[in-house]
Each structure stands twice: as structure tokens, then as C-alpha cells.
Amino acid sequence: MTTIALDRLLPPEGVPLYFRVAGIGVRLAAQIADLLITGIGAVAIFVLVLTLDLISPGTAQAIAAMLFFVIRIPYYAVSELIWNGQTIGKRMMKIKVVSADGRALTTQSLVVRNLMKEAEIFLPGTLVLTLNAESLIPSLMSLAWVMGVLAVPLFNTRRQRLGDIVAGTYVIHLPKPILLSDMSKAVRPPRPAQTEFQFLSHQLEHYGAFELQTLESYLRGANRMAGPAEHARRKETVAAIVAQIRQKIDYADAVPVADQMLFLETFYKAQRAFLEQRQLFGDRREDKHHATSDKR
């Protein structure tokens, strides 16, 4: 989907967590993977039955269809139960079913959402595929039905299909915890001959959290290795940033080219300490417009 919705979920601990709601595309991909898996399973068993010569050719088609059903219907509910809201396809796509009320998924809700999937999508879907031109009206009706059902997730923020609504669940992207280094600790020690950069509190009044975090992500990226061309470009960027900051905060002393990164890192640390201090006193500064925007 175009917009990535962040959804708030309140666990019993009372600390709200924010999840990225999984869009229709990624869920469709997981679905296709699951269909392939169950389909292959069904085909394997069908071939086994055929080789064992248990059935007459006339009923082979019915048995194939039955196997597909018998494998598919329990597969979803059971795998989501065992793997805590993930089928194999969902594991591959790193998405997961969660309960909208913030509690554990119940067997009930998993069975409901997967049975509804049969009634919602698969049955009318197979109808669309199996009907032919002779029975045009039922074909069109089931096609319209499938379209309607597939459109349901587009009309709510959590991208729930009918089964999700009935079961009280929705699908999220699994967050990936990566602990990045603390940039305030990354300040390199000044060389002996060098004067330390000092910032006065009026110089730290200008920026807010947004600018601070933008600088933080720049500093993270700047520490990565780069080729010579990239290196030259980075130098220009750093010079531009330093010039911009110096102008904004009215920093009179010149910053030697060699010390520009040190300047930025020191500034980051000082600015962050200052802003966090203000925040502790209840003065939360979102961005550089904090002084002019309405105080809530």
C-alpha cells in the first residue's frame, strides 16, 4: 500500500507499542507461498494415492479436490497456532497476526479468521475459476463478490479483511531490533593541540528534536567506509552542514577543515544534552519552529 500505517497496540503492561500494519501486497505474497506449499502437499499425496491404485479414474478429480481442501483448511489455523500467528508464507514475508486487543491470540480467533478466509476468498475464487461461459451470471456474481471482499481491507486503517474483523485480529510487519551505537558516545577525543568546541546555551536554543535526529542519522552514515569519490562528496556535505549550523547558531570561531566531524559530533552531544534537559523540565521541542509554534 502507499501509506504505511503505524498502529497502536496496548499490551497488558500499559506501555503502548507501535506496529507497522502489513499491506495487501505482502499478505498476498505470503498467501501465494502458502497456497503453493499446500498445493504441493496435496499433489504429493494424490500421486501417492494414484500409485497405490486405490481409486478409479472417474473419481480422481473429486479426490484431488478433496485432498486440497483437507490439507489446506487445517493448515492455516494449525500453523498459526503453533508458530504464534505465522504460517510458513508469513514467516517468509516476516509478517504476523496479532490480536487487536493486545492480548494473546486465542485458538478461537485464529480458527475464525482462517475459516472466514475459506468462505470469503477461496470458495468464490474457485467458483470463478471453475464456472464457464454457460453459467455467466454466477461467475460474474462470484467475481464481484471476490472483488468486494478484497476491497474491504482498503477501507480500514488496519487493513483487516472480514475474517480479521470477526476474529479481532490484524497483520503486522515483524519489527527488527537492531541496536545502533550511541552517537553521543562516539565523540572522538580532541587532539592535544586542539581547542575543544564549546557551545553556550543560547547557541543551543535554535534546534529541536527533528534536527537533532537528522544530524544523528547523518553522523551514523558518515562513519561508514567509502571510496575516494564518495569521500570527496562527503567532505563537501560536511562543510555545508557545518557552515549552516555555524550561521544558525551564530558560532563565531572558525572550524578547521580537519575538525569538521569533531565539531558536528560535539555539537550533537551538546545539543542532545540540552534538549533532553529541556524535555525533562517539560519543554519538549519537536523541531526548530518550537519557539513560534503554539505551545500546547
Add this chain to the structure above:
Amino acid sequence: MSDSDLIRSARFRQEREDDWRRLSDLVDKAETQGLHHMSFQEARDLADLYRQATTSLSIAREISLDRGLLDYLEALTSRAYLSVYAPQQRLGGIVRRFLTTGGPRAMRASWRSVLLGFLCMIAGALTGFAFYAENPEWFYVFMPSELAGNRGPDASAEYLRSVIYGEETGSGLGAFATFLFSHNTRIAIFAFGLGAFLCAPTILLIFYNGLILGVFYALHIQRGLGWDLFGWLSIHGVTELSAICIASAGGLKLGLAVLFPGQLTRRSALRAAGHDAVKLAIIAALMLMIAALLEGFGRQLVQDRTTRIAIGWGVGALWLSWLVLGGRQRS
């Protein structure tokens, strides 16, 4: 760098970082191996560290402007939350609980919808019967041709009798599978699935199914085959038609929740009704499987009318006793 040089939020992070890493490892373990395979100590640590991490997260949201830290804690806590609050039931226990208590209780709790389902079908059957009595041509109107085969008002009594007692071709398993994809199963599934649309499709569908039954029955009564058809239908039909009615009862429950949500919002009413409705659907599926077994194997092995009736209604009585007596608390 000494501790005093660090700013407050960096110190906050430094003190707790080891715990977070340990939590992250435990979460990984829980996700890959499952909570069941963790030792007591690990499981306890997971829960403890998760609660600590939630506290850290809410503190960090207040005191820290370190985006890297906030994102990490957010993701870590979410991940840990998902593994701590994972369903803990075992599969066997779930199945047993459904069979012994859940299923029958859901049935009893929704007896009104079940009754409504049966009434719709009976009303349909009576109407079909009345139509046929008025003019046998109605048979062709209601009966889908692929379901009737050659059986119709033009067929002779001998032919109808031969269908009822004839040897069907194909193996038992084949008949079983064919049955599952027959007309009635489809009706059951749609009756359930369409219920959420304000009941109307379900009621129409099951009424129509009753109509078919009615005209079919009227045809055979006219030829003096009433009891023979009764036997032929009974052996699986008692189970099968009940299954259809129960499935439609599930659908009706959903539809009624949308129509009359009471004090709840429609969405939560639907969710509450879904609780029992899905159990009804599973019961119906179970019954259809048994009916398919009876149809596939029983009907060909048992050719005697009385035995057919006895088996059909005997199984019906078993269903009834399960649903009426199962899961009652001993007082």
C-alpha cells in the same frame, strides 16, 4: 570515556544495554525453538526482562532523543511482547476441549438460530411439496437438472426404485469424495459464509434447499416410494441435512449480530457472535464428513430399508445426545 562525561540518557542506556541484549537473545530463542523448549530459568528471565524493557521504553520515550535507541527499544519490546503473549495451548487439548465442552455448549447457546435454520428448511420442504401437489411441472422449475439426473415426473416408478436400491458404480472412497463436493456441502458452506449479509441469503438458500427436497419427496410419494426414499435419504440425510441447518444457523447468528447488535457496536457484536458461529461451522463440517462416510460406504452396503432408517436415525440420535448432554457440568 568516563561515566561522568556521558549525558544522562547515554548513562541510562549503558546501564541497561546488557539486559536488552540478553532479552534479544531470549526472544530469538523463543521464536525459533518455541517457549516449550526453553528452560524454566530462561522463560522466567524472558518475562522479567520483557517487563523491564517496557519500563525502559516508556522512560526512554520521555528522556531520550537518541533515535537509534528509541527504534531499537520499540522493536525489541514489540518482539518480546509477541513472544511473551503467544498462545500456550496444545493442539490435542484444543481438540479434546472442543469435543467435550466447547462444541455442545456453543450449540446449546445458539439453539434459537439452529431452530430457525431447521424451520426454514422445513418450511421450504412443505412449500415444495405443496407446489408439486398442485402441478408436477414445478419439479422442473425447482430441481437443478444435474442433481435430478433422469429422475423426474416422467420417470417410471421402476426406474426410481432402481436408483434407490441400485448398485452405484465407483469405489467407496470415490463416492465419499464426490459427495463432499456435492450440492449439499456447497449449500452448507455458502449458508454459513453468506450469513453475515443480513441473514437474507442464508434464509433464501436454505429455503430453496428445502424446496428441492420437497418436490423430490413429493415425486416419490406419488409413485408410492415414500418409505423407500425415506430410507434412502435417512441413512446419510439425517446427518447431512442437520449439518446444513447447523451451518446456516452459524450464518444466521452472524447476520443477526449485524442486524441487531444490541448495546454493542456492530463490529464487536459480530466478533461476539463469531465465537459460537465458528463452532457451529466446525460441528457442521464434522457432520458432513460423517454423512459422506455414510453415503460413500453405508448406503451401498446396506440395501434394506428398515436398516437404513435405523442407521440414519441412530446416528442422528447420537449427534443429538452429544449436543444435548456434552459438556454439562456435574453438579
